[in-house]
Every structure is written in C-alpha cells, then in structure tokens.
Amino acid sequence: MLSSRIGILGGGQLGLMLLQAAVDWNLDIHILDPDADAPCRRIAPHFQQGSLQDYDTVYNFGKSLDIITIEIEKVNVDALEALEKEGKKVYPQPSVIRKIQDKRIQKQFYTEHQLPTAPFILTENRDDTAKHIDFLPAFHKLGKDGYDGRGVQRLRSAEDLPKAFDQPGLLEKAIDFEKELAVIVARNEKGEISCFPTVEMVFHPEHNLVEYLFAPAEISPAVDEKAKDIARRTAGAFGITGLLAVELFLTKEGEVLINEVAPRPHNSGHHTIRANATSQYEQHWRAILGLPLGSTVPFGPSAMVNLLGEEGFEGPAVYEGMETLLATEQVYPFLYWKAITKPFRKMGHITIMDHDMESLREKVDFVKRNIRVISYKPA
Amino acid sequence: MLSSRIGILGGGQLGLMLLQAAVDWNLDIHILDPDADAPCRRIAPHFQQGSLQDYDTVYNFGKSLDIITIEIEKVNVDALEALEKEGKKVYPQPSVIRKIQDKRIQKQFYTEHQLPTAPFILTENRDDTAKHIDFLPAFHKLGKDGYDGRGVQRLRSAEDLPKAFDQPGLLEKAIDFEKELAVIVARNEKGEISCFPTVEMVFHPEHNLVEYLFAPAEISPAVDEKAKDIARRTAGAFGITGLLAVELFLTKEGEVLINEVAPRPHNSGHHTIRANATSQYEQHWRAILGLPLGSTVPFGPSAMVNLLGEEGFEGPAVYEGMETLLATEQVYPFLYWKAITKPFRKMGHITIMDHDMESLREKVDFVKRNIRVISYKPA
Numbered sequence: 093m094l095s096s097r098i099g100i101l102g103g104g105q106l107g108l109m110l111l112q113a114a115v116d117w118n119l120d121i122h123i124l125d126p127d128a129d130a131p132c133r134r135i136a137p138h139f140q141q142g143s144l145q146d147y148d149t150v151y152n153f154g155k156s157l158d159i160i161t162i163e164i165e166k167v168n169v170d171a172l173e174a175l176e177k178e179g180k181k182v183y184p185q186p187s188v189i190r191k192i193q194d195k196r197i198q199k200q201f202y203t204e205h206q207l208p209t210a211p212f213i214l215t216e217n218r219d220d221t222a223k224h225i226d227f228l229p230a231f232h233k234l235g236k237d238g239y240d241g242r243g244v245q246r247l248r249s250a251e252d253l254p255k256a257f258d259q260p261g262l263l264e265k266a267i268d269f270e271k272e273l274a275v276i277v278a279r280n281e282k283g284e285i286s287c288f289p290t291v292e293m294v295f296h297p298e299h300n301l302v303e304y305l306f307a308p309a310e311i312s313p314a315v316d317e318k319a320k321d322i323a324r325r326t327a328g329a330f331g332i333t334g335l336l337a338v339e340l341f342l343t344k345e346g347e348v349l350i351n352e353v354a355p356r357p358h359n360s361g362h363h364t365i366r367a368n369a370t371s372q373y374e375q376h377w378r379a380i381l382g383l384p385l386g387s388t389v390p391f392g393p394s395a396m397v398n399l400l401g402e403e404g405f406e407g408p409a410v411y412e413g414m415e416t417l418l419a420t421e422q423v424y425p426f427l428y429w430k431a432i433t434k435p436f437r438k439m440g441h442i443t444i445m446d447h448d449m450e451s452l453r454e455k456v457d458f459v460k461r462n463i464r465v466i467s468y469k470p471a
Numbered sequence: 472m473l474s475s476r477i478g479i480l481g482g483g484q485l486g487l488m489l490l491q492a493a494v495d496w497n498l499d500i501h502i503l504d505p506d507a508d509a510p511c512r513r514i515a516p517h518f519q520q521g522s523l524q525d526y527d528t529v530y531n532f533g534k535s536l537d538i539i540t541i542e543i544e545k546v547n548v549d550a551l552e553a554l555e556k557e558g559k560k561v562y563p564q565p566s567v568i569r570k571i572q573d574k575r576i577q578k579q580f581y582t583e584h585q586l587p588t589a590p591f592i593l594t595e596n597r598d599d600t601a602k603h604i605d606f607l608p609a610f611h612k613l614g615k616d617g618y619d620g621r622g623v624q625r626l627r628s629a630e631d632l633p634k635a636f637d638q639p640g641l642l643e644k645a646i647d648f649e650k651e652l653a654v655i656v657a658r659n660e661k662g663e664i665s666c667f668p669t670v671e672m673v674f675h676p677e678h679n680l681v682e683y684l685f686a687p688a689e690i691s692p693a694v695d696e697k698a699k700d701i702a703r704r705t706a707g708a709f710g711i712t713g714l715l716a717v718e719l720f721l722t723k724e725g726e727v728l729i730n731e732v733a734p735r736p737h738n739s740g741h742h743t744i745r746a747n748a749t750s751q752y753e754q755h756w757r758a759i760l761g762l763p764l765g766s767t768v769p770f771g772p773s774a775m776v777n778l779l780g781e782e783g784f785e786g787p788a789v790y791e792g793m794e795t796l797l798a799t800e801q802v803y804p805f806l807y808w809k810a811i812t813k814p815f816r817k818m819g820h821i822t823i824m825d826h827d828m829e830s831l832r833e834k835v836d837f838v839k840r841n842i843r844v845i846s847y848k849p850a
Contacts, residue, residue, distance in 0.1 A: 094793065094806075112494045115487065115514060118808040135494060137513040369801050369824070384798035391770045414473065419763035422748050427473075429497040445748070 093381040099124065099154055101144050102163035103132030105428040105438065106357045109365065110163060111135055113373035124153045131429040147171045154180060161334065161380055163356055165193050166237060183333040183380035184355040191330070192355050196235040196262050202350055205329040207322060209350045210341070211265045218258040225250050230263040232256055244300060267349060269341040273309050274360035275323035276337045276372050278379045285327055286385040287320045288372065291360050293339070296400070299436050302359050304397040304456060307367065307390065310449070311342065318348045326353060335376045337361065359398065359441075366424050366443045367394035393449050395456045399425070399440035399465055401433035407467030409433035411440075416462045422446060423459060432467075439465045472760040478503065478533055480523050481542035482511030484807040484817065485736045488744065489542060490514055492752035503532045510808040526550045533559060540713065540759055542735055544572050545616060562712040562759035563734040570709070571734050575614040575641050581729055584708040586701060588729045589720070590644045597637040604629050609642040611635055623679060646728060648720040652688050653739035654702035655716045655751050657758045664706055665764040666699045667751065670739050672718070675779070678815050681738050683776040683835060686746065686769065689828070690721065697727045705732060714755045716740065738777065738820075745803050745822045746773035772828050774835045778804070778819035778844055780812035786846030788812035795841045796821065802838060811846075818844045 094117050100107050103125030111132055114121055122138040123130070133139055142149040144164065150171035154160045159181045160172065172186040191197050202209040215221040221232060228250070234243035234257050246266070247256060272295060276288040292309035293302050309316070323338040330336065337358030339351040361372035370378075370386030378385050401409070408431060417423045427440040442459055446452040473496050479486050482504030490511055493500055501517040502509070512518055521528040523543065529550035533539045538560045539551065551565040570576050581588040594600040600611060607629070613622035613636050625645070626635060651674060655667040671688035672681050688695070702717040709715065716737030718730040740751035749757070749765030757764050780788070787810060796802045806819040821838055825831040 094790070108494065111514070112491060115491045116803065116805045118513075118806045120513075134497075134499075134516040135490070135514045378797065383794060386797070387800040389800075411473070415762060418757065418765070421766040421768075424495070426495045427497045 096158040099157040099160040103130035106163035107132040235260045273340040277323040280379045363396040395444045401437040403435045405467040413463040475537040478536040478539040482509035485542035486511040614639045652719040655740045656702040658706045659758045742775040774823045780816040782814045784846040792842040
C-alpha cells in the first residue's frame with residue numbers, strides 16, 4: 093500500500109502536515125489546490141493547480157491515482173463517486189463527505205442514529221426561519237459551505253431575523269455549555285477504531301475559531317468515556333475509513349452532545365505531531381492505507397495555540413516573537429507557508445508541552461503574550 | 472533568519488530528514504546532489520543536480536543563497552571558503568570541514584587539543600606502512616574519502632601488509648573496547664553548546680556500519696559525563712557552528728577515547744526525531760540559523776535499527792514485514808526514498824520506543840527478526 097499513488101484534494105495547512113508525515117514512508121502524493129501558491133506547493137512531490145469543485149478537474153486528477161483523500165470537505169463529490177465506482181479507493185468515502193457537507197443532513201443523521209446532539213429545526217429560507225421565533229435564541233447555520241465560523245449566526249430574538257441567511261439551513265438551540273471538547277477518532281478498512289485523548293477547546297469569543305486547546309481535557313473519567321464512546325459510535329455509524337474529528341459540547345448538566353464533525357485531520361489534533369506516539373496525520377495515512385492504527389498514547393500534557401493574523405494588519409507576514417518562543421523549552425511553532433497575513437487568518441500554530449497542567453497553563457499564557465503575526469503594512 | 476535562502480550540499484537521507492524538520496518553519500531550502508533521483512528530490516523546495524566536488528558547481532550553487540550547510544563532508548571546501556569570504560554563512564565552517572575531511576589532520580587535531588584518542592602513526596604509502604610492523608595489530612585508515620566502513624582495513628600482522636592501502640593514511644591502535652558510544656553535540660553562533668544523551672552503538676561485525684543503537688547508553692553516570700565532556704570540548708575546540716557527532720570508544724578500563732567525528736546530523740541521532748523533545752535535525756537548523764538550542768530531553772528509552780539491504784538481493788526494493796512493524800506499538804520505520812536495494816545499502820531505519828530497557832530490547836529483537844529489504848531479482 094505504501095507504493096500507491098495518492099491524491100489529496102486540497103493543499104492547505106492540513107495537507108502540509110499530511111505531506112510532512114508522509115515523508116517517513118516516502119508516499120507518492122499528488123496535491124490538487126486552486127491556489128498556485130498553496131501551503132503544500134513547495135514540498136508536494138506532485139502539485140496541480142485546479143478547482144476542487146469542478147467535476148472534470150477532480151475526476152481527471154483522480155483517474156491516474158490509486159487512493160484519493162481530502163483535507164477539506166468542499167469538493168466535488170460527484171466526481172469522487174465516479175472515481176469510487178471505477179474502483180479507486182476514495183477515503184473518506186464520497187457518501188460520508190456528502191452527508192457531512194450539508195449540516196442539515198448531518199444533523200438528521202445524528203437523530204436517525206440516536207447520536208446526541210442539540211435540538212434543531214430545519215429551515216428553508218428567511219421567511220421560514222421567521223416562523224420559529226419561539227425557538228430563539230438559537231444558532232442559525234447555513235446547510236452548506238460554512239467553515240471556521242463563517243455560515244453561522246446567532247439569532248437572539250425577532251429583531252435579529254432580518255439579517256438571517258436566506259438559504260436552506262437550520263436553527264440549533266444555543267447550548268449553555270460548560271466546555272467544548274473534541275475527540276479525533278480513526279477507523280480503518282477493517283473497522284478497527286482508535287481515539288485520541290479528548291481535548292478541551294477554547295474558541296475566540298467573536299470569531300468562532302479555535303483559539304487554543306488543552307490535551308487532555310480537564311473532565312471526569314465518566315465524561316471522557318462518554319465523549320469517546322460518542323466519537324467511536326459516530327465513526328461506526330458513518331462507516332468512515334479515515335479520520336473523523338468530533339466536536340462536542342459538555343453541558344452544565346454533564347451531558348455530551350455532538351456539535352459537528354469533520355471527516356479529515358482537524359485543528360483540534362495539531363498537537364499530536366509532537367505530543368502523542370502517533371500523530372493524527374500519520375493515523376490518517378494508516379487508516380486509509382489499510383494499515384494497523386497506531387498508538388495514540390500522549391507523552392504528557394500538551395496545549396495548542398492557533399497563530400492567527402493580528403487584527404489591523406494585512407500584507408507580508410512577520411512573526412514577531414519567534415525567537416522568544418524558540419528559547420522556551422518544548423514550545424514548537426509550526427508555520428503554514430502563507431505569505432500574506434490577514435486579521436484572524438490561520439497562519440500557524442504552536443504546540444506546547446510540559447510535565448504538569450499548571451506549568452503548562454503558565455507557558456500557554458507566556459506564549460500568547462509573546463507572539464503575534466503582523467505586517468509592516470497595516471490593514 | 473527563518474526567511475533565509477538555505478542550501479544543503481547533499482540530498483541523501485540526512486538531507487531528507489533535514490527537509491522534513493524544516494517544514495515546521497517553512498524554510499526555503501535548495502538541495503545540490505549529483506544524483507537526479509536523490510532521496511531529497513521529491514520534496515525539496517528547490518533541487519539541482521550537480522557535483523559536490525566541483526568548484527564551479529558548488530560556488531555557483533551557493534552564491535545566490537544566504538546560508539550553506541552540508542549533509543556529507545566530501546564537498547569542495549575551496550568553493551565554500553570563497554563563499555564564506557563573500558559574506559555567506561557557511562556552517563559548519565569550511566575550516567572545520569577541511570580538518571575533518573582528512574583523518575590524518577583530524578587525529579593530529581585531537582592530540583594538539585589534548586582530546587583523548589587512540590594512539591596512531593601517520594603513514595604516507597604502503598612502504599611506509601610496512602615500517603610499522605611493531606605497531607600491529609592496528610586499523611589502517613585512508614586519510615581522505617573513507618566512509619561507512621570504506622577506507623578502513625584491519626592489519627593484523629606482517630602478512631596483511633601487501634593488501635594495505637598505498638595512499639596517505641594512518642595506523643591506529645586497535646582498541647579493545649567495551650562499547651562504542653556516540654554523543655551528538657550542537658553549538659550555535661553564540662557558542663552555546665548542548666548535548667543529546669549518550670547512545671550506545673552496535674556495529675555490524677563485518678561491514679563496519681551501525682547495525683543498531685540504544686539511547687541512553689547503559690553506562691555509569693561518570694562515563695556518561697566523561698563522554699559528554701569530551702563531546703563539548705571537541706565542539707568547542709573546533710569552534711563549529713552546527714552539529715558535531717562524536718563517536719567514542721569506551722575501553723575495558725573505563726577510558727573514553729574519540730574514534731572520529733562528523734560535522735553534521737548523524738546515523739547515531741535518527742531516533743531523536745521520535746524520542747527527544749528536539750530532534751538532531753531541528754537542532755542543526757537552530758544552531759546554524761542563530762536560534763537558541765532546543766531541549767534534548769528524551770521522552771523515554773529508545774533504540775534505532777538500521778534497515779540495510781539484505782545480502783543476496785539487488786534491484787527494486789521491497790520492504791518485507793512493514794505491516795508487522797506498523798502493528799507494533801511505538802515502532803517507527805523511516806524509509807530513505809531509494810528505489811534500488813543493494814546488499815548493506817542503508818535503505819531506512821526504525822526507531823523503537825518503550826517504557827523500560829528490558830521490553831525495549833525484546834522489541835528490538837522482534838523488529839530485527841521481522842523486517843528485511845529484498846528485491847524479487849536476486850543479486
């Protein structure tokens with residue numbers, strides 16, 4: 093399987109980390125990305141510029157390959173289905189991507205499979221949404237094409253209705269959560285399933301982006317087991333081959349609910365490159381190449397801070413404070429090979445390790461205070 | 472410094488691992504290698520085919536770059552000196568490479584700097600060597616161009632003299648050693664020095680190649696401190712900027728002697744990719760980019776087994792047993808992107824981790840029994 097010709101749809105930072113992990117096994121990887129200057133460009137064994145949403149481009153890209161995977165869900169699934177019918181291994185399977193691409197289908201899938209999730213109502217357009225004033229306050233989510241906080245709005249009351257998206261979406265009860273958790277789970281062709289330790293994510297208060305996370309999450313063993321059980325059952329219900337990142341809410345009552353899932357490596361697993369016996373990226377390769385899954389045991393507590401473009405700066409990226417970070421023991425910056433910074437753009441991340449949670453928290457605060465991505469041209 | 476244009480002379484497996492480590496910081500790396508199909512070929516941001524020993528090729532390669540380093544010592548040092556004079560950063564410095572390239576100068580250097588090494592006699596040619604029958608049994612080493620066991624012969628008695636190299640070399644007293652050790656030490660521009668934990672190497676009985684190693688070495692704290700002290704003093708004496716791998720003999724009397732050194736990442740440090748807080752490859756980047764050195768703390772005991780081409784096979788490489796290894800917890804094969812296997816060719820290595828030395832030793836035996844690199848065409 094290691095000699096297969098492998099394609100990845102998407103050449104962003106997740107692709108970059110997949111490529112880096114693939115060096116150990118000399119995998120022959122072909123990247124398709126619409127951006128000629130995508131993060132993967134410089135080190136991909138093969139790189140093709142092209143649309144991920146165009147049927148012919150995706151189909152032609154895949155037809156000379158053996159295995160096709162993704163690092164972003166917004167891809168042409170019809171083309172992937174055609175490739176799958178011709179005998180290509182397409183992992184995650186097109187049927188799984190299709191269900192997850194549309195948050196409406198995703199939510200219904202949880203209900204059908206008795207997987208716990210927040211109460212919701214499907215809506216067709218703005219007028220339809222307006223009929224559900226009683227359901228507010230709620231999150232209003234676009235069915236398709238939302239990501240990293242885009243395509244999600246908070247509707248507090250009738251006053252917010254005029255700004256509601258006018259497309260098919262769903263209203264989801266705002267959960268008064270205690271913590272946001274994530275479990276990355278891998279499932280291989282044989283149906284073997286393995287979870288990474290549950291992590292605790294802290295989101296940016298405005299921009300709905302992961303700001304930082306701690307691994308392991310500070311939760312009771314019972315909650316941890318509940319989170320992992322849901323992640324395993326969700327991967328099993330989808331029958332996915334590959335990684336599934338399951339984002340969860342821990343409610344104030346100790347209930348664990350699925351927020352959403354991603355069928356690929358995820359921001360909530362970057363720290364596993366440094367902190368776990370197997371990284372999420374290597375685990376993805378293992379899962380889709382028909383190999384045994386690797387140990388996910390952590391070497392110790394760790395944290396991950398997203399390196400977001402500083403507000404007020406747009407232009408060639410300058411990483412202020414890198415040397416300070418590199419002078420701090422077990423602080424590992426990872427940059428995404430993006431030339432231009434913009435406010436809140438994901439420019440890199442920093443993995444931080446320490447022997448105990450208390451010193452880890454202090455180190456995280458130190459890191460957050462000492463690094464910023466700016467540009468000498470203010471935005 | 473992270474935005475420098477960096478060149479590496481050599482694109483073999485050490486270059487490959489330097490490239491992999493450089494992904495985290497998006498380093499702009501240019502590789503020069505005589506082989507159009509060198510291991511680095513597929514993932515180098517820039518790759519140029521050309522001789523490492525030709526003045527013009529090396530000079531022209533370096534002149535558009537900011538920093539030049541090596542992954543092999545057999546390079547044109549005159550060209551590197553010219554580049555250094557023009558203000559390029561050449562690390563390790565050409566003067567250091569020149570001393571180490573010639574084992575005769577290297578040995579004299581140890582004597583001059585009171586660094587312990589086995590007794591030796593310089594020889595000019597075969598006739599000259601024949602004058603030193605009294606010094607036998609000894610190792611006879613070519614001054615230049617030996618590596619991986621080539622350029623070294625054992626002269627037991629007068630009978631072996633007719634086969635002696637007929638070039639400038641040295642006779643070195645065969646040391647009746649207890650163990651062979653290695654310490655990789657890094658020194659940055661500021662003169663800061665940091666050692667990796669001392670490792671214990673086991674060589675192939677015939678081929679003088681590292682067969683496997685254990686980290687840490689099973690030695691007393693006093694011997695460990697002696698080994699590290701010698702490594703630090705050697706790096707200081709050379710004034711090297713970059714990594715220095717110091718191979719050592721531990722004699723039966725508990726004395727520690729320098730065998731030889733390499734001014735670059737080394738086979739005795741591959742395991743640090745998985746087993747230490749900073750790998751030797753990242754440490755080399757830190758040292759030559761003027762950055763603070765990273766922590767070398769190990770996550771636990773580890774071992775490294777070299778994956779050598781099986782005797783009797785030559786042709787397209789087949790890795791028999793990979794799936795067995797990948798099914799074993801914390802066993803990490805790393806392949807060198809070499810299409811063709813030959814007897815004893817270094818095709819990859821396997822890092823092995825475990826919680827204690829006893830189970831680690833068992834796992835090493837298991838790994839050695841279960842993997843081989845063959846070809847379907849016998850040699």
